[in-house]
Amino acid sequence: MIRYIGKRLLLMLPVVIGVIFVVYLIMYLSPGDATTTILGTSWTPEGAEAIREQLGLNEPFFKQFFTYLFHFFQGDLGTSYITKEAVINQVRISFPNTALLVLISMTLAVAVSIPIGIRAAVKPNSFFSAFTTAFALVGIAAPGFWIALLLVLLFSVKLGWLHASGLETWKDAILPSIVLALSFMASISRMMRSSMIEALGMDYVRTARAKGVKKHRVIYRHALGNALLPPLTVIGSYIGEMLGGAVICETVFAIPGMGRLMVNAVLQKDTPSVLASVSIMAICVAIMSLITDLAYAFFDPRIKALYMRGGKSK
Amino acid sequence: MSTPSVDKKTMSRREYMKTYRKTSRLKEMWDVFVANRLAVLGLIIITIFVLLALFANVIADYDTVAIASNPVDRFQGPSWKHLLGTDEMGRDIFARIIHGARISLRIGVLSVLVGLVFSCIIGATAGYLGGVADDIIMRVIDIMACIPRIVMAIAIVAAFGSSEFNMIMALGIATIASMSRVVRSAVLSVRDTEYVEAAKAVGQNTPKIVFSHILVNCVAPIIVQSTLAIATNVMSVSSLSFLGMGIAAPAPEWGCMIATARGNMRQYPFLVIAPGMAIFLTSMAFNLVGDGLRDALDPKLKR
Numbered sequence: 118m119i120r121y122i123g124k125r126l127l128l129m130l131p132v133v134i135g136v137i138f139v140v141y142l143i144m145y146l147s148p149g150d151a152t153t154t155i156l157g158t159s160w161t162p163e164g165a166e167a168i169r170e171q172l173g174l175n176e177p178f179f180k181q182f183f184t185y186l187f188h189f190f191q192g193d194l195g196t197s198y199i200t201k202e203a204v205i206n207q208v209r210i211s212f213p214n215t216a217l218l219v220l221i222s223m224t225l226a227v228a229v230s231i232p233i234g235i236r237a238a239v240k241p242n243s244f245f246s247a248f249t250t251a252f253a254l255v256g257i258a259a260p261g262f263w264i265a266l267l268l269v270l271l272f273s274v275k276l277g278w279l280h281a282s283g284l285e286t287w288k289d290a291i292l293p294s295i296v297l298a299l300s301f302m303a304s305i306s307r308m309m310r311s312s313m314i315e316a317l318g319m320d321y322v323r324t325a326r327a328k329g330v331k332k333h334r335v336i337y338r339h340a341l342g343n344a345l346l347p348p349l350t351v352i353g354s355y356i357g358e359m360l361g362g363a364v365i366c367e368t369v370f371a372i373p374g375m376g377r378l379m380v381n382a383v384l385q386k387d388t389p390s391v392l393a394s395v396s397i398m399a400i401c402v403a404i405m406s407l408i409t410d411l412a413y414a415f416f417d418p419r420i421k422a423l424y425m426r427g428g429k430s431k
Numbered sequence: 432m433s434t435p436s437v438d439k440k441t442m443s444r445r446e447y448m449k450t451y452r453k454t455s456r457l458k459e460m461w462d463v464f465v466a467n468r469l470a471v472l473g474l475i476i477i478t479i480f481v482l483l484a485l486f487a488n489v490i491a492d493y494d495t496v497a498i499a500s501n502p503v504d505r506f507q508g509p510s511w512k513h514l515l516g517t518d519e520m521g522r523d524i525f526a527r528i529i530h531g532a533r534i535s536l537r538i539g540v541l542s543v544l545v546g547l548v549f550s551c552i553i554g555a556t557a558g559y560l561g562g563v564a565d566d567i568i569m570r571v572i573d574i575m576a577c578i579p580r581i582v583m584a585i586a587i588v589a590a591f592g593s594s595e596f597n598m599i600m601a602l603g604i605a606t607i608a609s610m611s612r613v614v615r616s617a618v619l620s621v622r623d624t625e626y627v628e629a630a631k632a633v634g635q636n637t638p639k640i641v642f643s644h645i646l647v648n649c650v651a652p653i654i655v656q657s658t659l660a661i662a663t664n665v666m667s668v669s670s671l672s673f674l675g676m677g678i679a680a681p682a683p684e685w686g687c688m689i690a691t692a693r694g695n696m697r698q699y700p701f702l703v704i705a706p707g708m709a710i711f712l713t714s715m716a717f718n719l720v721g722d723g724l725r726d727a728l729d730p731k732l733k734r
Contacts, residue, residue: 123678132569132573132574134578135570135574136574136577136578139574139575139578140578140586143586143587143590144586144590146590146591147589147590147591148591148641154656204635223568224586253716254715254718254719257442257557257662257714257715257718258662258666258711258714258715258718259710259711259714259715260666260669260670260673260686260707260710260711261670262670262673262686262689263689263703263711265708266689266693266696266703266707267703267704269696270696270700270703274696274697274700280525291438298466357577357578357580358579358580360579360582361580361581361582363583364579364582364585364674365581365670365674368674379582379585380585380674380676383459383585383586383589383676384587384675384676386589391586391589395578395582395586398578398579398582399577399578399582400577400578402577402578402579403577404682406577
């Protein structure tokens with residue numbers, strides 16, 4: 118198991134470098150000129166040349182990239198074109214907010230959607246099941262920013278219970294996490310429902326029922342254990358979508374997180390901040406998918422056995 | 432139709448169908464699809480939006496009704512003259528929404544087509560060749576999959592500017608990661624079938640085998656995935672425009688309309704609700720049809 122973890126960790130390095138490369142390439146190919154952003158109205162050909170020399174923009178692409186990569190792994194993410202501040206400082210302020218937001222909404226989504234999914238599976242033809250399907254549909258098809266504005270309309274404008282923006286107290290985290298959790302909830306409850314229906318049709322469940330085990334115990338003891346695996350392990354792969362949702366959520370609620378850092382950087386053409394925020398988000402996704410794979414191997418005895426015997430990783 | 436010649440002589444085509452093939456495969460799929468009431472609802476909604484988008488200029492002129500401001504009629508409620516009322520510049524909201532449908536559907540569908548072309552090439556190459564080529568291609572796809580879809584689209588639009596063409600390319604490229612995985616696994620599932628082996632034995636060249644034997648038989652999952660991707664991309668278009676990185680202000684793009692209406696949201700919530708409803712309905716319709724197609728085209732894919 119330890120060898121497997123070590124191997125996976127090693128395999129992550131090229132992914133991280135690749136991600137930074139892709140983002141760097143996109144930014145490098147952009148037709149805009151960094152010097153006009155940095156100098157603004159005080160732009161002169163000489164000044165622009167000096168800046169290009171200073172930032173190494175005249176160097177060949179790969180030299181620039183490897184210099185950036187080298188600095189990146191040392192925690193130096195460059196200097197913002199706009200605020201002239203080290204990007205790492207902005208990231209330090211933004212990252213915890215986004216992490217908190219994603220963590221809360223993830224917990225919320227799991228806590229709500231797993232019981233919903235179980236109930237919808239146990240009573241497949243009930244009103245509740247139909248309601249769940251409808252709810253999932255809204256969660257998947259309604260754009261996050263629209264739901265956010267509707268919730269603001271209801272809870273801040275009409276009822277006046279919560280603030281429409283900012284992240285000052287714990288109450289301010291309620292609306293953004295609900296918005297962020299919603300689409301996630303929809304997918305998980307759908308998945309939990311189908312996985313539970315499948316588990317309830319298994320032979321061992323029929324056997325348990327035939328033995329006269331109580332209905333409650335059959336559901337929560339026999340079926341649930343196996344049905345929980347797919348929805349729980351898929352959580353890690355949703356982290357990308359959550360971060361994408363966080364970009365929009367943070368913008369609507371004016372939360373100083375990674376997403377807003379990125380959006381502002383994009384709007385102001387602040388390339389170092391764009392690079393840093395996109396790369397960091399992508400690295401988070403890479404780490405989460407690694408953790409998911411490991412968790413899968415850890416929880417599912419069948420897969421665990423495969424690695425214990427020194428089996429091949431996929 | 433490969434009707435045996437003996438049958439053709441003795442009975443009409445209709446008779447033949449009656450005796451030997453009770454229902455055609457297409458009819459069978461259609462029956463499964465129609466039995467799913469939600470999928471039919473989705474199809475109806477899509478048809479309505481497509482018709483409205485096609486005849487948008489007939490229903491309401493773009494320049495004079497959807498774009499030109501008309502300060503006298505500001506913030507009117509729904510009436511027969513203005514079905515959904517008017518916005519902060521006196522423009523008819525219904526007219527703007529149906530012109531917005533044009534933009535959303537155009538970008539949504541075209542971006543998926545762009546992603547589809549790339550994904551088919553990438554996925555088919557990886558799946559068909561296998562081995563080292565497959566490994567390398569899929570590692571690159573893994574890397575692309577690490578960048579969240581909307582973040583990827585934002586990065587590309589940020590780098591190259593927010594023209595409609597760039598948005599189509601950006602959203603198309605953002606769908607490659609998930610789509611090429613679907614194509615690859617579909618290709619893998621038919622790669623070793625007997626008819627592919629037969630084609631190889633006859634000596635057909637590789638592109639011919641891939642296009643006319645393998646990809647043709649992967650159509651079901653690809654269509655399902657594309658339909659669902661249109662739903663996502665329609666939402667992404669308006670999300671990008673809402674963030675100020677997509678279609679710019681005077682254009683009647685749905686996300687853009689919401690962004691503009693946000694300032695007056697407290698007094699006139701309807702200005703935010705109406706365009707959002709349009710996004711929701713379109714995206715929901717494509718989701719429903721996608722789910723319906725999944726059940727109809729390939730029962731194995733059923734979730």
